[in-house]
Amino acid sequence: MLSIKRLSRDEAFIMIAAAEKKATAIGVPQVIAVADESGNLIAFSRMDGGKSSSIQIAIAKAFTSGAARNPTMFYNEHCVPGSPSFGIHVSNEGKFSIIGGGVPVYAGNDCIGGIGVSSGTPAQDVEVADAGVKALEAQWKRKKARTKK
Amino acid sequence: MLSIKRLSRDEAFIMIAAAEKKATAIGVPQVIAVADESGNLIAFSRMDGGKSSSIQIAIAKAFTSGAARNPTMFYNEHCVPGSPSFGIHVSNEGKFSIIGGGVPVYAGNDCIGGIGVSSGTPAQDVEVADAGVKALEAQWKRKKARTKK
Amino acid sequence: MLSIKRLSRDEAFIMIAAAEKKATAIGVPQVIAVADESGNLIAFSRMDGGKSSSIQIAIAKAFTSGAARNPTMFYNEHCVPGSPSFGIHVSNEGKFSIIGGGVPVYAGNDCIGGIGVSSGTPAQDVEVADAGVKALEAQWKRKKARTKK
Amino acid sequence: MLSIKRLSRDEAFIMIAAAEKKATAIGVPQVIAVADESGNLIAFSRMDGGKSSSIQIAIAKAFTSGAARNPTMFYNEHCVPGSPSFGIHVSNEGKFSIIGGGVPVYAGNDCIGGIGVSSGTPAQDVEVADAGVKALEAQWKRKKARTKK
Numbered sequence: 398m399l400s401i402k403r404l405s406r407d408e409a410f411i412m413i414a415a416a417e418k419k420a421t422a423i424g425v426p427q428v429i430a431v432a433d434e435s436g437n438l439i440a441f442s443r444m445d446g447g448k449s450s451s452i453q454i455a456i457a458k459a460f461t462s463g464a465a466r467n468p469t470m471f472y473n474e475h476c477v478p479g480s481p482s483f484g485i486h487v488s489n490e491g492k493f494s495i496i497g498g499g500v501p502v503y504a505g506n507d508c509i510g511g512i513g514v515s516s517g518t519p520a521q522d523v524e525v526a527d528a529g530v531k532a533l534e535a536q537w538k539r540k541k542a543r544t545k546k
Numbered sequence: 547m548l549s550i551k552r553l554s555r556d557e558a559f560i561m562i563a564a565a566e567k568k569a570t571a572i573g574v575p576q577v578i579a580v581a582d583e584s585g586n587l588i589a590f591s592r593m594d595g596g597k598s599s600s601i602q603i604a605i606a607k608a609f610t611s612g613a614a615r616n617p618t619m620f621y622n623e624h625c626v627p628g629s630p631s632f633g634i635h636v637s638n639e640g641k642f643s644i645i646g647g648g649v650p651v652y653a654g655n656d657c658i659g660g661i662g663v664s665s666g667t668p669a670q671d672v673e674v675a676d677a678g679v680k681a682l683e684a685q686w687k688r689k690k691a692r693t694k695k
Numbered sequence: 696m697l698s699i700k701r702l703s704r705d706e707a708f709i710m711i712a713a714a715e716k717k718a719t720a721i722g723v724p725q726v727i728a729v730a731d732e733s734g735n736l737i738a739f740s741r742m743d744g745g746k747s748s749s750i751q752i753a754i755a756k757a758f759t760s761g762a763a764r765n766p767t768m769f770y771n772e773h774c775v776p777g778s779p780s781f782g783i784h785v786s787n788e789g790k791f792s793i794i795g796g797g798v799p800v801y802a803g804n805d806c807i808g809g810i811g812v813s814s815g816t817p818a819q820d821v822e823v824a825d826a827g828v829k830a831l832e833a834q835w836k837r838k839k840a841r842t843k844k
Numbered sequence: 845m846l847s848i849k850r851l852s853r854d855e856a857f858i859m860i861a862a863a864e865k866k867a868t869a870i871g872v873p874q875v876i877a878v879a880d881e882s883g884n885l886i887a888f889s890r891m892d893g894g895k896s897s898s899i900q901i902a903i904a905k906a907f908t909s910g911a912a913r914n915p916t917m918f919y920n921e922h923c924v925p926g927s928p929s930f931g932i933h934v935s936n937e938g939k940f941s942i943i944g945g946g947v948p949v950y951a952g953n954d955c956i957g958g959i960g961v962s963s964g965t966p967a968q969d970v971e972v973a974d975a976g977v978k979a980l981e982a983q984w985k986r987k988k989a990r991t992k993k
Contacts, residue, residue: 441590481966668779739888
């Protein structure tokens, strides 16, 4: 039997809260999804004004970063005509996103989930997704520091 | 031009919080989705232990109750072989759910969204979805009372 | 962070070997799939003579029993017109199977995966799936007995 | 009436065993699928640690190499904008993979199936798929040698 590490529901919403805060700061209402290490949705928020076309994109970015364990930008850079990974953008019934804005969450060497953001430019989406991941990592550090005392 | 009434992001999460509270009270980790009046996802939470097969079902129940403006149980009762609405359960590329647990949200005569719950028995799912709707209605009443003063 | 129990690759093939042995004994070439606790495929074998139409069915049965944590026969019994769970057979983009032959695997209270069998009658499929589960449970008992010594 | 040559279940697992051995040697837990000459799945193994997003990709690579009778890399090289085969990567409802890692199996002039590997880099996936094919060809040679004696 295997023992798998997975983002909890509360951790997913810590990420969403921080991502929404960053989205508000840069003035872009975003659609934000968090998936687990298997790519399955844990948490989701579409801010007022977020695009309805971004719902599936955000969920796909969360799936991709969580299940494939890389930022979607990694695949974006490699998935160009003539490259051997070209075509990955149409895999998984269209649920594999190579658009910037999906970022995996690692606990040590284990990918335990991913966050996907959509509605802004890819650069804005990445910035908001990163804010979500950093907030969770900061929370982990605070917890660890408390435990050590 | 039309002016459409729609659940806000904050209202969606008021519903999810109340639904999660009820789910915890009855001891069933649930998957909860809230959609707008067009059927598009606004908010989502999979409680720790919620089934991964319930993700699409909860989203489908929210879509159905929000967009079709009836509880999914309404369709469940009518969608039986020989009835003229039989077949609706396979419409919308499988996203039309007739399983109990989807409940629309009305503001007066306007359906402004819907909540869908999945992972328990249909009766438990309905109970948890109802708790979400009631919490939002109670909040509206409190606001109205404050405004009158 | 959550810690999730999941069937390993080797455990999945212990189940497939036992299921194939039973299928051979009853003279029905079967298609056998094993999924993890999230419903994702781990192992698969189509015996020579197994039906090609059974590929998706076996995978769907494994998904359903692993992710929804019940035998597919449970849903078969409940999913009848007029029942509040009628309609579940068309959920999850057709990947939710209510045909007999999907059986979950439990380690204590945790569902860690599921096995799905297709090509025979539902009764034969259940018999073969059960043989797979029992073989794994027997192996666990032997291991436990060895550890105690 | 036609007589079709097709990979057997046992031959498929000879390929998977050799592919897994190579995957272990290069330190990449892989997802491996084997399809028949019609593109239908015969055998599948997701090694512990293989990505869940690779399940559909490996199956698509096996389908493509078995049914289209070429390595997926062949299509990767030709499927570039401006080339007359550009667009094939979105055919077959997304099940046609042009990512490196799908390799057909030939018995003389007949394509009798294909193997698809996913989770590593395309180069690693090709290396592991090739190991599967070579192991089966070696086994055929040994059998032939024995028959001659």
